[in-house]
Amino acid sequence: MFTSPLLTAVSEDRTPHDRDEGLREVITRARVVLWDFDGPICRLFAGHSADRVANRLVQWLDTRRRLGLLTDEERETPDPYAVLLAVGRRHPSLDLVLELEERLTREELRAVASAMPTAYADSLIRTWTAVGARLAIATDNSPRVVGEYLESRGLMSCFFPHVYGRTQDLHLFKPNPYGLNRALNAMGAAPSKALVIGSTPADCQAALQAGIPFLGYARNARKAKELRSVGAGLVVESLEQVLRIVRSSA
Structure with missing residues (x-):
């Protein structure tokens, strides 16, 4: 697996000052985020x-007499994406997978109305755009869902047209770097001039495979530990620190 030297240079063994300098470096050198x-x-x-959504997907599979597609553990998962991926791995019928994916998309669309903006994210997105960075989204969520959320927050212009969501090929979910590479190619950007901001181990692993510096966002210590366990050298528990650096570097 590729490991970015920029990531290894800012590991947890460094002092807080060195980590702050490493954070400033990856932020100020990024032309594409x-x-x-x-x-x-x-x-x-x-x-x-999400737990309720996962349960609804399992119940729908039951009505289709597809009980054997999931293990007992998968039937109890609180992660609806795990349900979709499990079915995609085992079932040869594309129609079933597509219908399940569409049901998940409808649930995601319902979730938009009550989604909680991450603290400082809106301001950071607008500020980074204002100082000249180009932004894209590469996600395993439906691009329809991303678009609806961005429109509701007045943020679509900061990303348009670079929103890359899941495709019908479930093998391309992260940690596959397909979405990141797709965004870079469309924007004509080199990996060394980009920065990935993600919150899951799969986000980090995809960035490492694509050779792109990674900044982890973790809303609590447990999630920060998960990110560091897969090689994330830079992790913040608030985007406020990132916003301050972007503003001071303008």
């Missing part, structure tokens, strides 16, 4: 429980 959606931009399922 590739965001994940659910996490660093908002909590999509803040008011529309």
